[in-house]
Amino acid sequence: MSIKRIEAVNDFVIKFANVNGSGSASANELFARSILRMGVPVSPRNIFPSNIQGLPTWYEVRVTEKGWLGRRGGVDLMVAMNPQTWNQDLAEIEPGGYLFYDNTRPLPQSRFRDDINVIGMPLTDICNATYDDSRQRQLFKNIIYVGALCALLDMDAGAIAELIGEQYKGKEKLLKPNLNALQMGRDYALAHLKCPIGLRVKKADAVGNKIFMEGNSATALGAVYGGATVCAWYPITPSSSVAEAFERYCKRLRVDQDSGKNKFAIVQAEDELASIGIVTGAGWNGARAFTATSGPGISLMTEFIGLAYFAEIPVTIVDVQRGGPSTGMPTRTQQADILSTAYASHGDTKHVLLFPEDPKECFEFTAQALDLADRLQTPVFVMTDLDIGMNTRLCDPLEWDDAKTYDRGKVMSAEELQAGKDFGRYLDVDGDGIPYRTYPGTHPTRGAYFTRGTTKDRYARYSEAGPDYVDNMQRLLKKFETAKTLVPKPLLTPAQHPARFGVIYFGSTSPAMAEALDALAAKGIYVNALRVRAFPFQDEIADFVSAHSKVFVVEQNRDAQLKVLLVNEAHINPASLISVLHYDGTPITARFIVKEIAAVAAALNVRPLKKHKAA
């Protein structure tokens, strides 16, 4: 019986199953980058455990000339390098797919499947014959299999060699052996294996000027460009690399050339309570400051977030979301902190949230968050997640307009105070709910005030009088209305044909949604899509819902948190919303969205429009 062979050019999924700490990560990334160099978009994802060494880890690369950057689901070629996960890895391969494995030790036939194509290569033997040192045997094994894949997938060996050359530029000692290992793998495959297999990478021109970057690095760079000088943080997956990247960028870009001194201060605090406290103190004193954390950190920070809201102090918080509650799934992705951030703190509070979709928006929104925090004198959250933050993602190049200056908001100067301008710290002089503030030390006799978490009157004097309290709380609501006009607007992707259905989505769901819309349209199901990019919600969002008979709300959490917020805050009738929820910790896929929406569409008895001619 001949086994079916999946045949695909520039459109398949390859997954590497490795052992954590075995040095596979850089080899796998090298593989992904070399496909990019061939002009073919890839979307790689780390699937890793909360562990440093020994537990299973995977790296999944979606090769996608069409540029679908969401996770596809299913695996066409499994590079099975981890005996621990052999059975599970094998089970994931699509029928007709391929298994590449180390056949140094023969395995009984019963360990294989009869509907997949098996490619064995004696990697351990090759390494043992070539290298004496056990660490080298381990590390070069990874490069050798990349070499073999190069032959099996008919890739451009020059692209990989070029990348290795760039990586080890000036480090001849490392360059040569890596190139040799690559060549060795490739030669072996060409000589002993049937090359190419049904999956192939063919040079294309689909990458353009896009960049390949981790969301957390982009967030950090956004903080550099946005003028953050103080970063206080406490290590927590998946956000630690934000602070680490901030430090790396600052060391390059923020050291004063004349004095050699730093125009930044990074404090690794004792806990999240201290990190947000430091950020609050710095914000109060007029420096731009931020912290980066994840869900458990947000839980700890809520007391301070309430203070910053009530005392009106600019604070920027990056929440790289992971699976909750409690310790939850520290190394998996979710969008499950929407409610805990939107309403963080006891008492009545509402906070500004920004939802970037990719590294480019991580960069933009973090810089913008620092402006918004100053303008609105309140906490602003940049809500990314592990999927965006810790994976290298293809996106448009980052942009900055040199004409832009920082919006430091309403800060009364010594000159204005001297001129006798009335200063009431909580006085709404402009009708937008935003009062003026002064930096400590501004004027010898005017503009000083006492900041407190207790109730106060418009001139910051302690007061527990009901009317003062209500006056202040109402002004804070007015300020939140003002925020609507300042935060990023939702973006509409209209269907090609009039549509009864709408879909609302946000953040890292974006690439899967783009692909899903395409696939749904191919099935004759047309859906208008609105990507929400911030809270508070602008009126466009409610208008969008009322323009459709039903609107799907796609989220990566169990409790439909964005939907709850939409119902609560945009006064949307819950009956008009249908939740599509994906929350197993893996990134949502287009397949999942299509299945869910198509099922509901069928149940609602929608006759697909006649299939239109393909463009």
Next chain:
Amino acid sequence: MTYLTKPTLHHPTLQKNKVGYTRRDYEGKISTLCAGCGHDSISASIIQACWELDIQPHRVAKLSGIGCSSKTPDYFLGSSHGFNSVHGRMPSVLTGANLANRELIYLGVSGDGDSASIGIGQFAHIMRRGVNLTYILENNGVYGLTKGQFSATADAGSKSKRGVVNRDAPVDTVSLALQLGATYVARSFSGDKKQLVPLIKGAIAHEGAAFIDIVSPCVAFNNHEGSTKSYDYVREHNESVNRLDFWPTRDAINVDYQDGAVIDVPQHDGSILRLRKTHPEYDPLDRVKALNYIAEHQAKGELVTGLLYIHPDAEDLHAHLNTVDTPFNQLGAKELCPGAGVLEKLNAALR
């Protein structure tokens, strides 16, 4: 407390300091604490110290947590910005404020509940980091604002007003500060202004983490027989190891070491601390000996007061972080933003 409002007019003959302020210019709102509260005496000492140091009041930032002691920044330096933050979290807020503007003088005011219980972690870490501040702990061994519960600094065996005996071991914040790396550590008594004012002046002049534990009796809940934080008890058990004199500049005195009874300690900012030793064997320049000395006397039931440790060449957090001299809050896009050209290069490296 009193309901009388303070007159705003100053007597014309009131003495002015070098920067043109009278002592009254360093006052704040009228205290709402109980009459006779030790904390009010500490506020008065802070006022005196700042006036004598010729500090412009608005160049001080005063931060606190929550509790009776944390209310006091409203009662001194009315022209300074104050921040009554969250319970036990003054240290982190002050750290951030200090990073944002290194040019102001930072005064952290806290209590024993605020610093030794809920905030012991933040207390520990601000000492470790060497933030340039004066940390004043108004220590009465009791939660006053919630009406008389023991705090973590209450001595074992000490009796509450309701007759309950505390069985838990006390936290000694002075020893903790010493262990954690504070570079100026003192203990005093709210009722001893002569000792306290120079200690506060020395702490403000010190360029590093300066900590003063001030026993401050709570007249409402901890000033009875059986309390170890009452006026009577402290007066009886106070063992002052030295008396401090403070000179703002080096030239003001002749610096010659006399017999073992006096030592002069020059500080980074040029000021001189002259210690008149009342216990000649006590060496405030030796952290380890200081710790032992305090422990030995504590075992005898004695409360050692005075300047307990000083590291004259201390470095602060800004030195550790090698930050620029200009305060961060004065830097704008020109200084901070690398610009579009650099971004283009960064983009290119990501392809």
